[in-house]
Amino acid sequence: MKLRLNSLQYLAIGFALIILTGAFLLWLPVANHVGLSFLDALLTATSATCVTGLVATDTATSFTLFGQIVIILLIQIGGLGFMMVGILFSMLMRRRIGLRQRLYMRDSIGSPYVSGIVRMTKHVLMAVAVIEGSGAIILSTQFVPRFGLAMGIWCGIFHAISSFCNAGFDLLGTISPYCSLVPYQSNPVVIITIGSLIILGGLGFFLWNDIGQKKLHFSKYSLHTKIMLVGTFILVFGGAGLFLITERDAAFKGMDTGTRLLSAFFQSVTARTAGYNSCDQAAMSSAGALLTIILMFVGAGPGSTGGGVKVTNVAVLFFGVRAKILNRKGVSTFKRTIDDESSETASLNVTLYLILAITGSMIVCLQGFSIRDSFYEVFSAIGTVGLTMGITRSLNVLSKLVIICLMYLGRVGSLSVAIAVMPHRDTTSHMKFPTEKIIL
Helix, strand or coil, X not given: CCCCCCXXXXXXHHHHHHHHHHHHHHHCCCCECCCCCHHHHHHHHHHHXXXXXXXXXXXXXXXXXXXXXXXXXXXXXXXXXXXXXXXXXXXXXCCCCCHHHHHHHHHXXXXXXXXXXXXXXXXXXXXXXXXXXXXXXXXXXXXXXXXXXXXXXHHXXXXXXXXXXXXXXCCHHHCCCXXXXXXXCCCHHHHHHHHHXXXXXXXXXXXXXXXXXXXXXXXHCCHHHHHHHHHHHHHHHHHHXXXXXXXXXXXXXXXXXXXXXXXXXXXXXXXCCCCCCCCCHHHCCHXXXXXXXXXXXXXXXCCCCCCCCCHHHHXXXXXXXXXXXCCCCCEEECCEEECHHHHHHHXXXXXXXXXXXXXXXXXXHCCCCCHHXXXXXXXXXXXXXXXXXXXXXXXXXXHHHHHHHHHHHHHHCHHHHHHHHCCCCCHHHHCCCCCCCCCC
């Protein structure tokens, strides 16, 4: 009997197989210098495939060139979605793309439509090549003087892909282990380039297609695109303004004005799913840490290289609360009414996300870490962010397994995984029971 999988099951199993394959390759002696345990290899492979950035060992000093290539390939596949990569090979081999493959592509990209999905995928892949290539060239001009021609170019390519895919892996550990972008915190070319790549990757492929078709006519954009653009603007610049206030005498202490502005901008951008840091996260104030957790919770856009509960889900909940407070019938914004199914899905996504994050935080707390450090690590994992207070390397086996599971659920989608593993709907699901009010 032939096993037939729906698109969500296909995506969930596909990501799991890629992670396991990557873990085995990174575990091999040819891939690392440090005798990496399989659990740490699994954590690294999950972090790369789920474009997170949490690591048990420094990428630059612990992995060989082969291991670094495996990591960046996992990041590229995980960022684009393995279905899009598979379709790319099908296109190159001139194979016919059937309806089932088109459905997989739609779910992988996050498009609501099947029509035109192949053309859209082609445009997305070309845009990705241009954006990552441009980023690699710009970053190489900054890395070559410090690392030499070959290593500088490799760093430029690696960081461009890692940034666009919102992964947060870096090769700057040769300067100082686990330093991330701190050595370049006052370099506007590096900080702004990487920040821009993160934002572009986090907007979502459907949004790119919408803007490509309708150019700069904001009024013609879909409701999704409008919400994403406005939401991203508010989160990036609103977050930067708040970080300037909260970290003035904490993480930004001693910085000159220019470096402080760059750090505030970058912390606001990276906290929403990238995982790079240009300042010491452990030195952040409690208010700044809470703000970072909130941004990690919100995340990027659907169908993007980023994670989190998604900007649109939070926006729909906000509009729903506003409608109730103002006693309006229906949830609306930008002169459009949001359908009831979207509102229900947003509530379910946020609820599942919070349940998983709180449960994971409790397990990490049992190891003896503070609530602040545990929440920071767990929200970073499920939001596929990669920022840490420095406790990743100190986690025990159970905590590491929890972080691995949360990264996987955060990338594939907790609701998607739940639907994928649930049995077929029973015949009683269409029954409607009597309605009764409860006290709220």
